[in-house]
Amino acid sequence: MMKTARIEIGGGLFLAIRETGPADAARTLFCVHGLTRNAHDFDKVAAALADRYRVIAVDIAGRGASDWLSDPAGYDYPSYVWQCLTLLDKLGLPEVDWLGTSMGGLIALGVNSVQPQRIRRLILNDVASFIPKEALDRIATADRRPVFASLAEAEAHLRQRYADFGPISDADWTWMTKHSTRQEADGSYRLNFDPNLYAGFDKAPIGDVNLWPLWNQVQQPVLLLRGGQSGLLLRATALGMVARGGVDLVEFPDCGHAPSLFQPNQIAAIRDWLLKTE
Secondary structure, eight states, rough: OOOOEEEEEEEEEEEEEESSSSOSSSSSEEEETTTOOOOGHHHHHHHHHHOOOHHHHHHHHTTSSOOOOSGGGOHHHHHHHHHHHHHHHHHTOOEEEEEEETTHHHHHHHHHHGGGGGEEEEEEOOOOOOEEEEHHHHHHHHSSSOOOSSSSHHHHHHHTGGGGGOOOOHHHHHHHHHHHHEEEEEEEEEEEGGGGOOOOOOOOOOOOOOOHHHTTTTTTTTEEEETOOSSSOOOOHHHHHHHHHSSEEEEETOOOOOOOSHHHHHHHHHHHHHTTTT
8 A cells, every 4th residue: 555645854845655565574675766757667566565665655845745945956967866765764674775867876876985885785777977069958858848738748758858758658658747747727738747846957058977986885785777779878889787796687678767566577676685685
């Protein structure tokens, strides 16, 4: 059974979580979404693991059901790392397995750099130790302030925007649209995040991002998921990450950045790896 809650983590800031599975499970999987996504992206993974795991997915501030920040300067990785560490403290979780998609994986690298004991095992969904400028340009220019007259119009936009997620059923597109939008007082729809979260991209010119120093601090077992057509996690980069040792790479040829985690083979890869390495 899925439970939802909003938890105050300090300064009046509330983060929303979605929790599945037994509260007394031996292991907890902590799930963190991509830049403009939300905790619903992990609903199918959570359902598949609910017999063995406590699964907690969070809406980072400015997304989903969490509070927006009054100061857009707070939409940066140090703040996201603090949010997650404080939330884990509030939940009484000294150690978790971590599943991060894109931004959620980068937050994990930041958490690991300051409190490596908090992450027992790490699943990175299309997250790179080196991110090319071209990939960041595409992310930085998408979905700034779109407005839609109807949910159907919003769904058409999301189908185009997230085509790289790979094959997704019509029912899942409709479900994703429902949980990716909010209705305004005038009846229009907007995507369910604070458009000011793009402020971080506007602080400085975008260039290649070298995260190898952070990656080299990761000592935990890692499952690296890669969309076979990903422009963010290049195959050469993925192979370089694997060369470090202790990394299992699974590629999905029918998608780019990032695998949706809606497909049975993607979910099975996560479940099999977690249960195999218990």
